[in-house]
Amino acid sequence: MAAADPAMTADHGPASGTPVRRKEDARLLTGRGRFVSDLALPRMRHVAFVRSPVAHGRITGVDTAEALEVEGVSAVFTGEHPAIGPVAMRAQSALPGYVETDQPPLARGKVRFAGEAVAAVVATDRYVAEDGAEAVVVDYEPLPPTVCAWAEPAHPVHDEAPDNLLLSRTFRAGDVDAALADAHVVVDRELTTNRHGGNPVECRAGVARYEAADRKLTFWSGTQVPWIVRTQLAELLDLPEGNIRVIAPDVGGGFGVKAVLYPEDVALCLMAMAMPGTALKWVEDRVEHLLAATHARDHRYVLRAGFAADGELLAVKADVWCNAGAYSVHPWTAGIEPLMAGGLLTGPYKLADYECTVRGVATNTSPSGPYRGVARPSTVFAMEALMDSGARALGMDPIALRRRNLILPADVPYRMPSRLVDDSGAYEACLDRAVATFDLHRWRGEQVRRRRDGGRPLGIGVGIYNELTGLGRAASAGPRMAFRTGHDACTVRINPDGAVTVFSGVTSQGQGLETTMAQVVADALGVDYGDVEVRIGDTDQSLWGFGAFSSRQAVIGGGAAHLAGEHVRGKALALAAALKEAPVEELDLRGGQVYMAGQAKPIISLAEVAKVAYLQSDRLPEGFEPGLEGTKFYDPIRGAFAAGAQIAALEFDPATGEIGILDWVCVEDAGRIVHPVIVDGQIAGSIAQGIGGAMYEHLVYDDAGNLSTGTLLDYLMPTAGEIPELRIGHVSTPAANPTGVRGVGEGGTLAPNAVVAGALADALGVEIDDLPVTPARVWELVHP
């Protein structure tokens, strides 16, 4: 990349690798962000959904008469409405054994979870819409609900899956039973992880407007995946794809929850088509979000592992249940969590003999979907629990046991037992640096001192992980869906004044992608960072991007940005060479000026070249088209594994269960780092969410399928007061892609479950099998 170019002068050093001012900050930090929630259009109406109060039941009647009487209510839609009735979403996968099921935009015939949208009220404002929603009378004939994915099903959630099993698959490598028979020690663990969710600061939001005259639909949506949404909507709404424009403006956090096409989205667009010319707005509130946005990580792991006397991991046998909720999430399917769990369970450890059966089970709870880290916070907890149990059984140091089994640089490319190919091998480097930064020796000394002097018990927890990032076509995210998410596009356009506008397929929910893309393009093209402006999130502006998920955008969108920048640089230099009658191979573009090798002064500016390209065709040399832009796609084919290790010291008060985090260190391999502050922010934020999942956040259903944690009074998210100072370090092993980056969006979430549970066991000698680790749970473990 340009950063390595020896021709680069100090005056115009690369933007990549430096903490440039974020492009987004002027508007976001001064309250001038433009979110869907801020959008106001002429004649706009507001929508409130009527949601099911029962977890499972037949709908025996919906009476909308009284709601239509409420002053200000203009329409009420139900699942049987002619605009809604013919449409059903079906998350598709070609995986054998996958059971395809329908998800209606508004419930039809029956409801499958408490919170499912049954009807929608359109009114002058949201207050009136909610008044109308209260006046809709729905009669239910209750059916027995199934809440737990590993309990006997009470009644099929979907008729197509009488046993509620939407998907199951067995990963198999080697001969696990023989390897277990040869093991020196065998350890068993049965673990569950807690249901929780993304909870971005801005909940879901959409505005849909349909113009009947030209059959054009515009959908402003706080989505992470505008192009996927456009493709899916075109199919569901029977519109030409070019007639749909999806715009994701500023978005206040996503974390995977907004990488889903929701029934509310489809209902909103269908209703807008039934009310041409009227913009319909729905902004999800927090109660709706907790109730009906996708949840995640409601898993059970039954595990057996065998170790040799020297600590070598010989075998892992696992049975995994993932609660898929009431519907197979669109478009990712009920396979999203179980397949990730089975594919990545063994993590950074070498293993030949492996058998893991994973299941996606339908229940009468809110659907499970992608959430930062997808399944791996649970699998890392499971794998590290086996490591800790193995170390105890062998009398080995738990870190030494881990070292014994890590995939090392000499092993890569390493074919994991799930057949994924690991290109990292940086685990030991991350662990080494984490242990050194943490000062393990000092904390072990403190632990001994406290045991001797009677201080509050202290434990050290460790989590090592691999984040599978930037997946290309060969290892595409999602279970054999109808599309492969390996590529993104980027267009680089040099404007007539020489400044640059970038049309990128990436989307941003606050993670600074405008900045990152601008840095990459500035360096690839040879212009100043300040001269690059980036447009994202609008399907009518940029060509193509699959969006934000699987820690893919810096790798794939960044790759496309780099290639497009290089491509346009070549075009600009060719034109400059022809204009100045200079050999193109001796020209260099940097800081927006074209230089001849060996000369200190530029021979022509990029602005001058652009002026010719757009405005002075009389000066265009033979064979040159007007204009100065180019578009490139990038697909990494495989992905870039990103290694990480976290280690922390926690103290526990046996009398109250109180948990104190004393120190927390994380070292990750983000490859080449484009923006150091953004990268550290991603890591810190994901660790904070991981700590939330490990210690606070728990969506609890009662046996009847009612959500007991329906507001933020009971669903506890960590605040700044609960998150310790994090010490973040890096090893940077450039990946084999145009910018050398590895994805960094999710890795931080992967270790905290393992770290907190491991520290508890280390401090008090009690193994915790069920997350989250709360003071009450700690106290109960100490006082059985």
Place this chain on the structure above:
Amino acid sequence: MKCPPFDYHRATSVADAVDALQAAGDEGKILAGGQSLVPVLALRLARPAVLVDVNRIPGLAGLERRDGVLHAGALVRHLALADQRQHPLAAEAARWIGHTAIRSRGTLAGSLAHADPAAELPAVLRACDGAVQVAGPSGTRRLRADELFVGALQSALADTEMITGVELPVPDAWGFAEFARRHGDFAVVSVAAARFGERVRIVVGGVAGVPHLVDAGDLATVDGDVSDDRVTLLAAAAADDVDPASDLHGSAGYRRALTEQMTLRALADLAGHLRPVREPA
């Protein structure tokens, strides 16, 4: 999460507020700081026909210590209570309430009228054997803490009454301890301890429908300092005396254990927190 429709009346005086409440029958509700009421409205768990806004009534935000009692107006905000030095127990407890934004709006009388058994100020009122001044259609009356709290989120106030002032006797020594899941959360268990002369009053929040006054019998009578042995015995007595329920944040057994631990902490606190000899300005 939008409020159902309601009428709004901005009261100009206590009499005006009481009149408005009376005119609303049992459909009126006082809006003070709104920190509990507004979320309840947004969730449509309450649907009063009239909100009587008392925030503009003059003369209800005073704080004055007379004869060993802090007299506080109904509209004293938690922030003001936390900042005053005349009743250090109330100040300490107020610091545990929510976050700055909540403390700058929430009011003392609002918290007492809301009668959340896990809230800090109801526990303090009971620990100090305080009282509230109440205005209603038939005049004013005084309700002692023991009378005010009836059950979870239930007070002895009629729908047409409002608290106008609060009397908080200043203890000779005091202690406060709280266990909450996060900074600013309602207590899982809190303990307010107040010593008046030879009697120690221990009140536990979060374990019953009302702030629970521990019946420690003769143990609660102390002569001189509260010894370490006595602290241990009192904490055990407190744990014995409560009968908490289980919920999402902890079992009954866990809450009982926390009662003992928080009582230990509050009483340890008590030894070091003596009433200022002179009444501070």
